[in-house]
Amino acid sequence: MLELRRLRLLNVLATEGTVTATAEAVHISGPAVSQQLAQLERETGVQLVERVGRRLRLTEAGLLLVAHTRIVLDQLAAAEADLVALGTEIAGTVRVAAFSSAMGTLVAETWQQLRAEHAPRIRLQLTTLEPEQGLDALMRGDADIVIAYSYELAPGPMPTSVERQALLADPVVLAVAAGDPLNAPRSRPLPVPLAELADRDWLVPDAMSACYRMVEHACRAAGFVPRTVAKCAEFSAMLALVAAGEAVALVPQLATLHRPENVALLPITPATARHIFTLTRPGGARHPAVRVVLEHLAEAAGAV
Incomplete structure (x- = not known):
């Protein structure tokens, strides 16, 4: 009989990839994780993990067992929810x-x-x-x-x-300084075509973020690669830099609710959202x- 506690541990390892990260996630020691995994392999009679560099990779048997484990865990969670739902x-x-x-x-x-x-x-x-x-x-x-x-x-x-x-649906908008010519009254019809921003300096998110990939795809579709002058890990820092200088940025509107007063938001075309x-x-x-x-x-x- 496989023990659910060890199956949960294998499921966490499949996500975290290392004994150390798994131990931190489940709040036990690294040696205890290794011991429990070894015991699970003895119970199943097959190798479940193999070391690749500093990480552990699930074997084919390990992947199969994790797939079944997730079904079991989902069913247990649903059962618990149904039992609680019976109460008033x-x-x-x-x-x-x-x-x-x-x-x-x-x-x-x-x-x-x-x-x-x-x-x-x-x-x-x-x-x-x-x-x-x-x-x-x-x-x-x-x-x-x-x-x-x-x-x-x-x-x-x-x-x-x-x-x-x-x-x-959270629309993506163009952030510019309030004094930017794009924000001048009746300076141009809205929304702003992205293709007209090819010669502007750009503030972009961190390169590992989904927002960065969105900006990259949007600008590429408009026919240019953004001339990046700064990369920011936080939208608040990006909006502060927009307020301070001449650069522009694409940001989701929900992230702009607490923007500096001298930052204007303009719709873009083609429109997109998160x-x-x-x-x-x-x-x-x-x-x-x-x-x-x-x-x-x-x-x-x-x-x-």
């Missing part, structure tokens, strides 16, 4: 992972409403994570709700073993407290 009390701690601009807007509004209507029965445990890291947390069982996004011009992969609920949505494990949305949080997130998105 709406209560519990809901763990939410969200990217920073959603945390400061959608989650902040939801938290305020929950405190007014459901405190202290429903409590939120919040973590700021980008979508990829949030999805990993969801698959490990460390999050109940993940707020994620996908750019139309740079969509990311999405596993089929999660439930997705749309929140809003789609924001929630992710839960199968059956997770049936948990009463999770369902209430999802409803409030949808209301907050509608208000935005």
Whole structure:
């Protein structure tokens, strides 16, 4: 009989890739992880992992076992949610992972409403994570709700073993200094064609981000490579630089709600957006407290 605790550990290893990262994720020591994996291999009678450099890679048998494990974990999560749903009390701690601009807007509004209507029965445990890291947390069982996004011009992969609920389409806009000629009254019709920005200096996100790929694709489709003068890890820094200089930037509108006063936002053509949505494990949305949080997130998105 395979032990569920060890199967969960193998599932985390499949995501994290190293014993050290796995140990940190499940809050046990590295030697304990290695010991549990070795015991699981003895129970199954097959090699489940192999070392490649500093990382561990699942063997074909390991990948097969993880695929079955995720089905079992999803079924258990759905069973737990159904059992809780039989009760009449709406209560519990809901763990939410969200990217920073959603945390400061959608989650902040939801938290305020929950405190007014459901405190202290429903409590939120919040973590700021980008979508990829949030999805990993969801698959490990460390999050109940993940707020994620996908750019139309740079969509990311999405596993089929999660439930997705749309929140809003967040338009991508052009950020310029308030005194920029593009923002002069009646200087030109709106929206601004991206092709006319080929000779401008550009501020772009970090090269590893999905937003950077969106900017790259948008500019390439308009026939040019952006002349980058700065790369920023945070939208707040990018908007501050827009306000300070002559450069322009493409940013999702939700990330601009707390922009400097001397930054103007202009629509672009061709128009594009990032789609924001929630992710839960199968059956997770049936948990009463999770369902209430999802409803409030949808209301907050509608208000935005």
